[in-house]
Amino acid sequence: MTFALDADLVILGGGLAGLTLAARLARERSGLRVVVLEPRTVYQDDRSWCFWRPEQNDLSHLVSQSWKTWTFSDPAGRTFRHQVPGLTYQYIRARDFYASMQADIALSSRVDLRLGVSAETVTAVAGGVRVETSAGSLLARQVVDTRPRATESMLYQSFVGFELEREHPFPFDPREVTLMGSLTADAEGLRFVYTLPLGPNRAIVEWTRFGMAPIKRERLVGELDEVLTGLGLADARRVRTEGGVLAMGLGKQTAESIPGVVYAGNAGGALRAASGYGFLRIQRWARLCTESLLAGQGAVGHPEEPRVRRTFDRIFLQAVRAHPERTAEYFLALARGVAPAALVRFLSDGARPADYARIISSLPWTPFLAQVAAPATFSPAQTLPAAKPTPTTETSVQR
Template identity: 30%
Template sequence: MYDTEVAVVGGGAAGLSLAHRLCAPPPGARGPRVTVVDAPPGPLRPPERTWCYWEVPGGEYDGVLAASWDRLRVHGADGAEVTGRPGPLRYKMMRSGAFEQLVGARLAATPAADRLTAVVEDVRALPDGAEVRGVTPEGGPLRLRARWVFDSRPLPALPPARTTLLQHFHGWFIRTERPEFDPTTADLMDFRTPQPDHGLSFGYVLPLSPYEALAEYTEFSAAPLDEAAYHRALRRYLAEVRALGPYRITASEQGVIPMTDARFPRAAGPRVFRIGAAGGATRPSTGYTFAAVQRQTRAIATAFHQGRTPAPPPPHSARSRLMDAVLLRALDSGRIDGADFFTGLFRGVPMERLLRFLDGGTRLREDLSIGLHTPVRPMLRTVAELPRLRRRPPARPART
C-alpha cells in the first residue's frame, strides 16, 4: 500500500517544477497524487539565489522575473567589446524565492499535492515502489511509501570523471549614488580580470536599473577562493575596470557549481530517479542548469501522463557532452586560453545561434560551423587524447 503515488525529494527548482507539472495533466489525462518532501530551514536548504536562462518571451515564469535583456555584451581581455541581440531569445533572470513562491502557491491550490518537511536520510527500493525515510523537524520518523520517487538532493560525491573544474563565484547586489548602468544590456562575460593559469575568470553584471545591479566575480578553476579573495577581486573589478563611483552592497550571494564530464546515473533503483543537478542537468561547459531542469521535468511529466515509465531522459545530448568534455580538458590542461576562446565565439558566431548552441539546440552542421571559430588544432589534439584518459573520482566533494 502506498502513502502517495509520487514522492519528490527536495523543494528546489527541479522538485517543485516536476511536482507542478505532474499535477497539471493535459485534458483527458490522469494526474497522480504527489508529495514533496522539503528540507527544514537550515544548512540543507540553500539560501535565496539567482537563476538565469534564455528563451523567447512569453515563458511560464515571465511574471516573476527580476529582469530580462535582449542585448548582451562580452569584453575580451584586451578590452574589445562584442555586443549583440540574440532575438527572438531574451536573457532572463529570476530569484529562487519568487519561483518557489509562485510554484508553491500553485501546488497549494492543487488538491492532489502535499508538502512535508523532513530531513531525508535514505530512499529504499521496494518490490513495486520505494520508501522515503527521514526525520521530521520534531524529531519523529518519516516513512513515506510511493510508487515512484524522484530525488533532487545533491550527490554526496561526484561520479568519476576525466576532468572536473569548479565554477565558483561571489556576487553583490549593489546600489550606486549616480546612474552607472545601462538597464538594456547585460554583461555576460568581462574578461578584463586577472586570468588563472588553468581555466578562466570574468566579471558578470546584470543591471536592474540605472542605479542597481548584480555584479559577480566568477572563476572556472580547480578550487574555490576564500571570501576575502572574492571581495578583493570584486572591489578591483568594480573600481578599476568598471570605474564605478560610490556604492553600497544590499545583498550578496555565492556558489560552487561542478563542471565535469562525469556520467550521472539517473536511475537509483527500478522506481527511483535522480533529477536536477543530481541527474546531470547542469551543462558542464557553462554551469547553467535551470533550462535543462525544465526540459527534464516536462519530459518526465509527459511520460507519466501518457502512461509510460517516467524515467528522466538525458538532459544533454551525447554530442553536447562530448564537446563539453573536450572544452573542459582543453581548459584544465592550459591548452587553450579560456578568455580568448569565449571571446572568439561571441565575436564570430551570431548571438542567437551561439545561445542555442550553449543550450544544446543546434544541428550538427551548425555545431561544425561554430567549431571553426575555436582554436582547431588544440581542440583536435584534445579530442584524440580523451579516449586514453581514465575516469577518476574527484578529490573534492560535490558542492552546489
Template identity: 80%
Template sequence: MIHEVDADLVILGAGLAGLSLAARLARKRSGPRVVLLEPRTAYRDDRSWCFWRPEQHDLSHLVSRRWKTWTFSDAAGLTVRHQVPGLAYQYVRGSDFYVSAQADIAESPRVELCLGVRAGTVTAVSGGVRVESSAGTLLARQVIDTRPRAAATMLYQSFVGLELERDCPLPFDPGEVTLMGSLASDAEGLGFVYALPLGPNRAIVEWTRFGTAPIDRDRLVLELDRVLNGLGLADAHRVRSEGGVLAMGLGRQAAPPITGVVHAGNAGGALRAASGYGFLRIARWAQLCTERLLAGREAVGHPEEPRLRRTFDRIFLQAVRAHPERTAEYFLALARGVPPAALVRFLSDGARAADYARIISSLPWSPFIAQLAAPTVFSPAPAVPVAADVTATPSTSTSEQG
C-alpha cells in the same frame, strides 16, 4: 507487495527541479499523490536564473527583466556586443519562482511540500521505495532524488554575487547584460565579471572562476570586492548575496542504482556540461516527467546528451583543463568569430551541424585537435557534494543557475 503507500511519488529536495515538477503536477486536475521533502525551513531570495527566449513564452510570468543586448569583453577593454532579432536574455528572480511554485502547490490537495524535513536512507522494497527522513518513514511507489551528490567532474564553475543599489546611476547600460566581462585567465583558469542591470540604480554583479577544483568562497568574496572597487561600487548598498559552485561535466556516479529511484536536478545531469545553464533544461525535463506520470508511466531522469553535443562539450572542457591560461582567448574567439544566433543556439541546446562548424573554425585548432583522442580526465569528487541548485551564471564555454 506494498498495498498502502504514503505517496505515489516522493521528491527529495525542493529546489528548482523538485519545485518545477511538483508545481506542474499541482496545476493538473488529477494526477499522482506527491510529497516533497526539503531540509530548508523557508525560501529566501538567493538565486537568479537566466536564459534566451522570445519575448513571450510559457515561462513569461516568471520573468522580471529582459535585455536585447549582451556583451563580452577582455581585461584590456575590447568589447563585443551581440543581439539576435526576436530573442531576449531573460531573468527569473529566485523569490518569484519560489512564490509561484509554492502557490501552485498550496492549491492542490494531491501535492504536499514538507519544509524542514531532511531525507536520509533510500531503500528499494517489495513494490516500492522506503525513504527514511527526519520526520519518519515514507513508503512511495517512486522516488525522484534531486539532492546534491559527490561526483568526479571535469571542471568547476565557482562564483559569488551581490545585488547592489545606490542613489546615483551604476556604471552599466540598463539595456545590456555583461555576459562575460573583463575576461582574464592564468595557470589556475578563467575569471570574469557577470552583470545584470535591474535598473539605472540597481544591478546584480558576480565574479566567476573556472578551474579544476572548487574555489573557496572567502577568496571569491575578496576578488569580487576588488572588482567592485575597480568599478567604483565599493560604497554601493549590498541588498543580498548569492553564489555557489557548479560541477561541469560530471563523471559516472559511484553508487549503484536503486530500483524505483531516478535522479534529477543539477546532480542528475541538468546542467549543460560546457556552459552551466540549466533552467530551461530543468523546465523541459519537468514537462516530460509530468506527461509520463499523468499517463501512468514511471518517472525519468534527464535525457542523455546527443552524441555531437556530448563530444564537443568533452573536447572543449578537456582543452580548458589542458591549457587554463588560454581560456580567455577561447571565449573571446567565440564571441568574435561565431554569429550571435549560432552561439545562442549552441548555449540553448539547439545547435545545428553548421553552428558547430562555425564554432570550431573560430577556435585555435591545435589545443582542440589534441583532445580528440585524449582520454577524459576528471577531478576527484569532493568529500562533500558541492552546492548544486544555484545561480545560472553564464559560462559560455563556447559561455543559465539553475
C-alpha cells in the same frame, strides 16, 4: 509482504527541479499523491536563473527583467555586442520562482510540500520504495531524487555576486547584460565579471572563476571587492549575496541503481557540461516527466545527451583543462567569430551542424585537435551518483 503506499511519488529536494515537477503535477491535476521533502524551513531570495527566450513565453509571468543585448569584453576594453532578433536574455529571481511554485502546489490537495524534512535513506522494498526521513518513514510507488551530491568534476565554475544599489546611476548601460566582462586567464583558469543591470541604480555584479578546483567563497568575495573598487562601486549598498560552485563535466562515479528511483537536478544531468545553463533544461525535463507520469509510465530522469553535444563538450572541457591559461582566448574567439544566433543555440542546446562547424573554425585548432583522440576524463552526467548528499553553505546559481 506489501504495505499501503503513503504516496505515489516522493520527490527528494524542493529546489528548482523538485518544485518545478511538483508544481507542474499540481497544475495538471494529475490525481497522483505527491510528497516533496525539503530540508529548508523557509525559501530565501538566494539565487538567479537566466536564459534566452522570445519576449513572450510560458515563463513570462516569472521574468522580472530582460535585455536585448549581451556583451563580452577583454581587459583592454574591446567589447563584442550580441543581439538576436526575437530573443532576449531573461532573468528570474528566486523569490518570484519559489512563491509561484508554492502557490501552484497549495492549490492541490494531492501535492504536499513538507519543509524542514530531510530524506536520510532510500531503499527498494516489496511494492515500492521506502524513504526514511527526519520525520518518519514513507513508502512510495516511485521516487525522484533531485538532491545535490558530492562528486568529482573535470572543471568548476565558482562565483559570488552582490545585488547592489546606490543613489547615483551605475557606470554601465542598463539596457545590456555583461555576460563575460574583462575576460582574463592564468594558470588557475578563466576569470570574468557578470553584470545584470536591474535599473539605473540597481544591479547584480558577479565575479566568476572557471578552473580545475573550487574556489573558497572568502577569496571570491575579496576579489569581487577589488572589482567593485575598480568599477567605482565600493560605496554601493549590498542588498543581498548569492553564489556557489557549479560542477562542469561530472567525473567518474559509482553508479547506484535503486529500483523505483530516478535522478534529476544537477546530479541527474540538468547542468550542461560546458556552459552552466540549466534552468530551461530542468523545465524540459519536468514537462517530459509529467507527461510520462500522466501516461502511467512512471517518472523519468533527464534524457541522455546527444552524442555530438556530449563529444563536443568533452573536447572543449579537456582543452580548457589542458591549457587553462588560454581559456579567455577561447571565449573571446567564440564571441568574436561566431554569429550571436549560433552561439545562443549552442548554449541553449539547439546547435545545428553548421553551428558546430562555425564554432570549431573560430577556435585555435591545435589544443582542440590534441583532445579529439584523447580518452574521456569525465563520465556523462546521467551516470547515477552513489554518494550521499553533501551539505553546503553555498547556493548554486544556474544561469
